[in-house]
Amino acid sequence: MVRSRLSSSPNPLLLEGGEDSKLPSAPRREGLGEVGRWLLAALFVLVGFPALAQTPPTWDEKNWNPKAADGDIVMPMPCGGRMVFRTVETPTGDGSSGPLDDRQVTLGITDPETDYIEHSRKDYLAGGLTSRDGRRQFLIGKYEVTADQYAAVMTEQCPVPAAAGRLPQVNLSWYDATNFAERYTEWLLQHAKGTLPRQGDTTAFLRLPTEAEWEYAARGGTAVSESDFRARTFPAPDGIEAYAWVDGPRSADGQLRPVGLLKPNPLGLYDVLGNAAEWVLEPYRLVRVARLHGQAGGQIARGGDFRTAGGRLRSSLRVEIPPFDPATGKATRLPTIGLRLVVSAPVSASLARIDALRAAFAAIEKGRAGETDPLDLLSRLAEESTDPDTRRAVEAIAQALTTERTARDEADARSAKSAIYAAATMIRSIRDLDRRLGPVKARWELAEKTRSQNPADADEWKTLYDSTQQALDISKRAYRDILVQTADDYDAARLAKARDVLVAEFEAQGLPSFVRFAKLFVAQVTDYAKTRRDDDAGWYRQLVE
Template sequence: MKSSIVLCLCAMAAVSLPASSRADTSSWDAKFVDPHPLSDDLKLPLPCGGGMVFRPVDVPGGDGVLDDTEITVGRPDTADGYNQFIRRTYLAAPFRVPGHPELRRYYIAKYDVTENQYAALSGSCTPPTRAGQKPRTGVSWDEAVTYASRLTSWVLAHQASALKIDGTPGFLRLPVDDEWSYAARGGMRVKPSEFTAPLWSMPDGGPEAYIAAGPDIGEMQAVGQMKPNPLGLYDMLGNAGQMMLDPYQLNRVGRLQGQVGGLLVRGGDFHANPEDLTTNIRVEWPPYNPKTAQPTRDAAIGFRLVIGADALGSLKETQEAQNEFDALFHKATEASGDTQAALAALKEQSQADPATLAKLARIENALAADGRAREDAEKKTFGAQVQALVALGNDIWEVNHAIETIRKTQAALGTLTAAQTQQIEKHLADRQKELDATTEGYLGLLEAASSSPAIKDAGSIIAVQRDGLHARGEDYLFGMLALAQKNLEALRDRKMVSAKDVQAEVAKISSQ
């Protein structure tokens, strides 16, 4: 089975490859391929010795064919609501992450496609230039899709292994809106509480250091001149607008409206007011210019590519998808057993009435979908509870550390006046109250999380939390995550967890 994206790319693959696109041409200088190299970059070859660099984007969810994760995109206020209002959507990725079965990943280009990279498929093998490091703009959507198709065909013909990632064959295409939104916001490299913010954290100079836009910029820049987002992606906002593979759709208060519109462009460009550019910015462009009767081309709109793959790469995966669907459907219908039993009895009584049977089947399927949605929500809530347990555990550590510091300082000071002693004792009493209150909050949340139906999936959910901490450079919280898991397992096994236990365990972590 092939997705519409793959069919679109295959249709474009009939375009002939440039005759002189050799794979053995001397390589470009690194500054024309990747001005800011990172150890986990993925590099694809281009004709004429060129290259294109991609960044991995990890997506939590699970190792099943049907697993995905819910994300929230858009802005919560209603300004420009028909266009940018907040909505929930679902994202999954095709490539496995070795050693992390709970994660999948896709790859998105680190930079916009440049003039140099676009020209590399022309067959002329003209050496790259500094001027050619600007984004390739002024191309139509069809030409961008064709470029992705031709480059896929060239790589497959000259270095097919470069597009086979962990055993899964990939291909190049434009990103879809949800992929772009997730990557632009920082994916797993930002905290869940920060993911919905209009901009990622920009500590080194603020937006003017990260976004190429406004009167101070004045013109299109070479790629990679600004600072990157948390995923190491450059120019996600400003410089050149970026075309999406999927078309523009309106927002019908929390979901996409059904009408398919024109071209969808994300990220804004250098003409924009920097204050107006956020990861929510969406613009519709007509695909054709009625004045010229030609496809729309704009000098401020370019594109970047994604490495994707088939949703079902084999008959085995097709069967796995069906098996997973059946298991999910069965689990969802089990959750509403009494209602399902009543429906089954009604179906028995209505064998001669096809219209009634059809209505009952629709009700049954709706109940199953509701059950699946409820299970997804339970898992998401449990994940949030685990995050909160880690945060509270760290708060306990900090208060406990403050108490220890006060006591050590008191001992080091030696003889104190009565007033000084009283003041220190008051500080200690206040901190102890804070410690006890925080610990009680931890225990209450622990009790609620241990009662969640999602506790049966605690292992995989906690593994995702660990991956998120590592992605954000918060490995120092691993001890708190392990403590939360240990406490949850204890309560699940009907063992007691006391405030004294929690504080003692935190003390051990703080002494490591």
């Protein structure tokens, strides 16, 4: 997706039943004359957007998009401001369920200290927008809403863009945040028609993200591998302090920081962890082993803030905030919590979509009604039949189904065996690269000491070291992906049976190291399946011992 520009680029989201829309510049107010400006100001006050009464100052791009990038979607704001969004894809499988297709994701993390709050669990997600080529997606703010952006919508005076205005807007309640989304949507509908995408017969709107939307985007969505998605944070090769403002003198140092100064997550979102925590849409619930608990509580702040220690920062971090402060008698407002908006759309976007939803549900329900084991049904039918020909026909069908099921089970067994074989091969590759890396690094460091005499030799060893390290990193990530996917696809009994078959084959081939690798892999998969706790460092130590 190319970077959108307000003045000319079409909205990249062509939605069901809609057409490409333009992202227009903020309304012009020049040439009205003094009386005209006063009349326009009075009109804007009456419709509830008092900040529009002033001639807006020019906002430099650094005030609303300090790290411009391809794929940015820019929307206008009152007072000449702008807000930038990023697209979050939510691929939903094979399309067999039509509009009821959604994406299963694993949220949370397994940690005895926080399991009752953040325990790993399955959830389901589907973007409320549909692209030109039929992909489900939603838009989410590239940055936390800044003080200037908030003031442009909510205050009577247009803010003068300044450095302080680039700080995240904090000290606002959950109700303030939802009110901001409401008023910004109203302004776009009234003063920038065509900016918000259309979905069928309806128009998209702004709101707070759901917990699933927020965590899915924070983890990196489809921009990361499944194992990286389930990790404690999104991939941060330069250390978390290069991506998030956290507690400490080398990072936030106890102060809120302007948006967009650090590196983004894999989806191009800035400050999604640290800096200001962010309100989400739904109320807080505890976790009751693999699902949310039934009691709904206060509001939720996600992502940690500038006072959170780097070692405690995680994509699953969620904190309950009481909605009201008894000491003040008002809604809770904290200097550590801000917001980030999403763009979504109503589910029932048109009569045609309602018909499609009804048909999709009926198809799924019909499929579920037939989930009784067909072999049991055929067995009962054969027993109850008094006609010999009918009984023989039913028994033949049952035999065919038994044969098909056996073939499928055998295919699953072969697949599990292949996964273990691939992992064992990957372990050997990791061990070889790990052993090679040390000597190569030593030769490179030695060559660096004599670089002035032979720079080509130093460059050659540096290139070899970098390529070896890169190959090792790729192999480790691939192994981690195989481990996580195998834990999802096969139960312990299936894996143990496949392991035993493969071990016997390795022993017959005189490959004792592969016997050990196969056993180690299955042990790590089994442990992960029980705990759902990533242990990259521990796994790696075991692999290279």
